[in-house]
Amino acid sequence: MKDYTLIEAFQQGDEFAFVGIYNRYKGGVYAFCLKMLRDSDQAQDVMQDTFLRVYENRARLLKTASFKSWLYTIARNQCLNTLRRSSRHVGLDEHTERILVTSETPISAMEKSEQIRFVSQFLESLNPEYREVLILREYQNFSYEEIAAVTRSTLSAVKSRLFKARRKLVSLMGQSWNQEYAAREQQKLTGN
């Protein structure tokens, strides 16, 4: 069944259509929440809250074309609320930054589990407004336009945050790569 058909049926009161929508989007919404919150329990709760609100507010869903944006806007707002609540107890930034910088393994030699950890820690090191943009782009494959809709920002703000997050990434990876490039240069020189 097409997305559009499903959402239309849902708007018109079809309970099965809602289950269909839930099944179609729950994984993506959960992944988004998990990456935002880095806590499976919280992510599950927020995912559920999101769909409960979708159900509760179905009558207000006026235009189906942007259902996905609407859905993720709700999820995003719930995530930010959760983060606001929990940030009182946990100071994130400095800690993760230190872990990332002191990582001994070069990027290219990382094991799968190390790679996953690196990505998670990098995301966590970003402020939520940068993190959400990067997650929506890299995990949800949203366009700039869609990200702007979900984060209620302008297109230029989305780009600026995304590019800035990536600049941070390149400088972080660069520290590791710098050594690898240097080693390669050295090889080239001795090879001549």
Add this chain to the structure above:
Amino acid sequence: MPHSSDSSLEHSCPAETSETLHQYLDGELPVSEQPGLFEHLASCDPCRQMMDAVMVFRRMSRQEYIALPPATDDAFFKRLAEQKQMSERIDRLSDRAPLWNARRSVSLRSALALAVGVFTLGLLLPMPSRTNYTQPLIQLTSEKVDFTDFDSVAIKTPIFLTENPIYIFLDGPTIEASRVSEADDF
């Protein structure tokens, strides 16, 4: 000679080139502009490094298989059932959205026709005064991010809207304004 510092990694490209690279990586660069970018990449180390970083990050982020714990579905549908019960009670009290409560007693076809009819009628009628629609229906400029305070609400408690939220759906921005409160408030 090994590179002695990070300075070679600083991104020193003009902003436009840099943006072009990101657009390309995000599949948003028109094909006509791609040759120019490739030409630039051939001679720009910082841009190539940025490209590598994005690609590597992308590959790494795909390594993780994110699966929703199976028990979540049961928990969700349990909460949904509770919410339905609760909101039916609320709807009876406030006489809101009667159509949804009545859906079981009418055929799908007539419910559908009624829904369309009511919706169309709603479009023609002026906004009821009990809602706060003093603004025009479509507000593109509103940028207010309302991080409603959920502090008093336990996560597992169903959340009910005490006032009609306003969701306006356009191709572009989505605007939401809502208030929440604990179910106990009712």
